[in-house]
Structure formats: C-alpha cells, structure tokens
Amino acid sequence: MSMETRSQPNLTELLLEWQQGDKRAFDELTSLVYDELRRIAHRCVQRERDRHTLETTALVNEAYLRLAGGEPGEWQNRAHFFAVMAQVMRHVLVDHARRRHYAKRGGRLQRVSLEDESLMSPERAAELVALDEALGELSRIDPRKGRVVELRYFCGLSLEETASVLEVSVMTVRRDWRAAKAWLYKAVTSDE
Secondary structure (H helix, E strand, C coil), X not given: CCHHHCCXXXXXXXXHHHHCCCHHHHHHHHHHHHHHXXXXXXXXXXXXXXXXXXXXXXXXXXXXXXXXXXXXXXXXXXXXXXXXXXXXXXXXXXXXXXXXXXXXXXXXXCCCCHHHHXXXXXXXXXXXHHHHHHHHHHHHHCHHHHHHHHHHHHCCCCHHHHHHHHCXXXXXXXXXXXHHHHHHHHHHHHHC
C-alpha cells in the first residue's frame, strides 16, 4: 500500500493522540505505518553501492526506536510524520557511516563483529559523511531543498511522493532536486 492510499485523517488522529501521551495510539500507529516505512527503508538501502549498509529491517527498527525513545513531537499531519521519519533514517545511516569512518581512521577501539565490520566500505562511509555535512549546510541555506534531498536520496521517494509529503507541486520538487544536486556536487567535490 502506498503513502497516497493511507487514511490521512486516521494517521493524523493517531499522531495527535500519541502527542498527547496515548501509548495505545503509538502502538496502532506503528502497525499502520510499519509496512510503508519498510518500503521507504528498502528503497534507501537499495541506493547503497554493493548493498553494504544496514538492512531494511534494521534501518526501520533503529529509526523507530529513536523516534519512540524521544518525546512525541508536535505532529502536524501525515506528511510531517513521514518527513521526520526520513530525517531519522538519514541520521541512522550517517551515524552508521561515521562509526565506520571513525574506526577506519584509528579512533577509539570498538568491539565490532566481523559481520558488522563489512556492512559499509570505508570509502562509502566517507562519502556519506561528506554528503551529510554538505546537506546540513544546504538545509541552513534552503530548508526545503534539504528536505527534498532527504526524501529523494536517503529514502528513495519518487518526485510525486516527495511533492505529497512536502505539500508542493511536482514541478517545485523537480526544480529543487536539480538545484540541490548541483549545489551538493559542487560542495562535496570542492572539499576534495
């Protein structure tokens, strides 16, 4: 089931109930959006070269744990929820990359299983960290373009899905996507 077919009033209602402290609403919300989050995470994981990153379920679970572990946000609507989840998934991936990059650079020794060690190549980890830093700068300059990149690149949403989440036209997303890619390319390659 795609994001477009979800019952917006029901999801928004659950978000508001969770915001007010209703644990049952969070549990119901989880069952309502879990498949959609897995689909988003799967697209995110598919974008990784050689698939050397977190697996779909691990990404969804880690993102959900981070979201559930904090205070319920002030949810505006369904689009806001998916935008926040995209940002949380981005942070999970970048944190994973930073740990991988940090270990490669001789940081403090960490106990890492051999299975975990091969999840992300050092080169990919460095690229992801550089992209995250450039994206942070872009988001300070133009927050909407930053959100477009999070939704399109980190979560693999289509132009139409991104437009729906951000509540803008597909043309606006297309323009923002092109401009953001050019800006990020320049920012990342000029650091090299």
